[in-house]
Amino acid sequence: MSAQAYEDEGQKIAASLLLESRMPAAGTETTLAIRMSPQAGWHGYWLNPGDAGFPQQLQWHLPEGVTVGELQYPAPEQLLASDLMNYIYHGDYTLLAPLVIADDIAAGTPITLAVDIRYLVCSPKLCVPEQQRLQTRFKVGEKGASKKYLETFNTWRQLIPRPAAASADFTVHKDQFVLSLPLPESTTLAEELHFYPEVNGVLSNTASQSFVRNGDRLFMQTVATEGNVSDFYGVLSLNETLAIRIKAVRQPEGDLVFPTQVSLPPEQPGNLLVTSLIAVLGAVLGGFLLNLMPCVFPILSLKVLSLANLSDERVARTGAVAYTLGAVLACLLLGAFILMLREFGHQVGWAFQLQRPEIIVALILLMMAIGLNLAGLFELGTLSSGSRLQHKPGAVGDFWTGVLAAFVATPCTGPFMATALGAALVLPTSIGLMVFAGLGLGMALPFLLVGFVPALRQRMPRPGAWMVTAKRFFAVPMFLTALGLVWVLMQQSDSQYVFTALLLVLLLSLGLWLTGLFQQAGRQKPWWPLVLVLVISGGSLTTVAPGSGTKATVKDVESTMAFDEEALLALVKDQDVFVYFSADWCLTCKVNEKTAIERQETQAAFSRANTAVMLGERSGTGQMVTQRSLAFWQNINALVCHYIFGIKEGTCSRKYCRNC
Structure with missing residues (x-):
């Protein structure tokens, strides 16, 4: 911050020009501030002054190699006077802008910055136009901002509206303006909100603004002053400490409806606690029942049976905890990814991975590989080998088995999970993640109980030759799951893409068959046929784009x-x-x-x-x-x-x- 900032005397607003770094290096960017301090009872104006007044007008005087970027304004306040709505600043306010130093300016070069600023300052009885020349000097050097100045500028930066993660949509029908903005449900809102357009004449400044939350979107309705409104920027003050700058993009008339009847009432603290508890318990129960699904049951059964002959409590518990961590982590990552995308305005839901044909193909290949392993075509050793639990690879195998089970089970969430998952996506983020973790915990609960309760392991059948037959039998549900995924792929892709997927299944089966032969022959590095197949598969998927499915949108019922x-x-x-x-x-x-x-x-x-x-x-x-x-x-x-x-x-x- 420069100590050489120049202040003009006798003004209703004392203005100063300040720098965050006293000796910014060449080829770097620092922050410049224009500090405005109105006298008591006087106020300045925002970028869009509203129905009266005018904003700051600046004329920069800069040496060659020095540039100033776009000026950034803190969120304004409202002032209604004589039926005129003005957007103003009471008290001190600071305008910020980036200052860029060219990389060809030599160190030690003295730089003088000056700006002529014109503005309007008003009191309840009088408005006075003022102008000042602000000036500051510094030398190009190698120093950054000192801690003292950095903290001051950081405080000012906190008052600048943050760029919204996604643009907002708006429509204009006659004089009705409707805005829809992606906004996480967890965002705390003030009792009274206001949207400030940066361009004057777009909205009626005196008209009331109605706000409604609908899931993870915020809707606003007000009066437009003209029908031919193009895209524009505006600032929305969400609460006392947070404002966001939004790009509003016009949509065709009728695309947006202000959802007055669909809005969700604010949660009271007691109601939120009950809702959260019910959602978490529902997720645990739903995850537990998911173990009966055909793509999960074989995996869980073989993992549970692998614990039957273990007498070492530590090893059994380690395997159970590893499986649980894998399932919980997979659900948390999927949930966190969904919540993150929704924070950035994307509309995704649970099991979103099955809306991508590429991921469906990968799951088909994975289900086939697991099925062929269970059928005995090749040996993997992590799904059913109890001896592996005695070593670190056993716990690692348990962990990745939990991850796999959670990932492939997500589309099977049934009636008991819909409410819980729906709540997870509108509750505060921390509670939503607890719901997703509850789903993973419920899935791992049977394995966790068997690992920690010796009596349950003692009641399980002893390992023997019958397990080989059971393992072969469990291959059937995996093949059926792969077949079901092929049907799903047919609805989302054209015949060429489905044919490519089936060809990859054939190549995968061939590669795993050769791998099994190499394993039986005791050859070194028996996995190279599979690696070759995976390389071919990856290349094929990148060269063939999925087309549109051939299924009609509505079927079976003509009405x-x-x-x-x-x-x-x-x-x-x-x-x-x-x-x-x-x-x-x-x-x-x-x-x-x-x-x-x-x-x-x-x-x-x-x-x-x-x-x-x-x-x-x-x-x-x-x-x-x-x-x-x-x-x-x-x-x-x-x-x-x-x-x-x-x-x-x-x-x-x-x-x-x-x-x-």
Whole structure:
């Protein structure tokens, strides 16, 4: 910070020009500050002054090789005077800008910076335009900012609105302006919010602004002053300590609906605790029941049986803890990745990995490899070998088996998991991660109990030749899982991509068969055929792009319509609408459809009640359910909503909604 900052006397605002570093090095960037200190009872104006006033106007005088970047303003305050809304600063405020020193300026070169600044300063009775020349001097050197100046500038930087992680969407219909912004549910909001457009004349400054939270999005509705509004920037003050700078991108008229009836009430501390506890317990129970799924049960069974002949308590417990850590860590990583993407505005849900054809192919190959291992084509030694638990590789194998089981089980989360996972994605991040950890803990619970309770191990059948037969039998569910994934891939890709995937399955089987032969012959490095196959597989997947699936969006039931928000809003004006969401990789969704929704009796009941039926698909990477008025529906795979006839202010009245 320069001690040579120049201040003009006799002004209503005392202004000074300051630098964070007294001797910035050539080729570096430091921060420049314009400190504005109004006298008591006077105020300055923001970038957009509102209905009256004008912002600071600057004319820089810089030597060659020195440049100043865009000026950054702290969030303003509101001042309503005589029906005029102004955006102002009460008290001291600081404008910041980056100062860049060219790399060809020699060390020791003296630099003089000057700026002519014009601004308006007002009191409740009087407004005075003022101008000053601010000046500071420094030498190019090798020093950074001192600790004292760094702390001061960091304090000022905290007041500058942070760039939003994702842009906001807005629409204008007649004079109605609706804005939708991705915002994590865990963000603490003030009781009164305000959005400040940086461009004057876009919004009515005196009109009220209504805010509603809907899942992980924040909606705002106000009055636009003109219909032909292009993209612009604005600042949203979220609370006393946090403001964000948003790029608002215009969308086609009708794409956004202000969700007055869909908003979620604020959680009271007691309600939040109960909701969190129920979500975590539901996740543990759901994870426990997931062990019955065909892609998990064989893995868990062989791991549990591997503990039956262990008398060493330490080894058994180590294996159980390693498996548990693997399952919990996998669920935490998947959950954290989802929460991180949603913080940046992306709309993803649980089991999102099965919306990518490339990942589906990788899972098909993995399921086939596990199945061929169980069938005895080659030996891996980490799924069923109890002797390996006596050494470090055994615990490592248990850990990675837990990771594998958690990853492949995510699309099988059934009715008992939908509510818990939906809550995890709208609760505060720390509690959401606890829910994901609870899912992993529930999955590992059987293995954990067997590892820590000797009586359970004693009741298990003794290892013997029958385990070889059981191992072969458990290969069947893995092959069936791979077959099911092929069917899912067919819905998301074209025939060429599916053919490539099947060819890779054939090559993988050939490579593992050769590996098994090399193992039986006792050859050194028996894994090279498999490595060769993996290289070929990776190259093939990068050269063939997945096309569109051939499946129709809506099938089987002719009266079912494809989900569309505009159509929903139109239909609900005249009749009830039954909406359900599905995904090809969601086993529970398909069971619900076949056993309940698509039955003739159910369809006849819909017909008698004059109820329209809509189906939304989430099988591919495209979003049929948009991220706007229905954003929070994407947290889970299967969901049913019944819209009762009646509409208010263009938004649906949600009478009944439940997770499947």
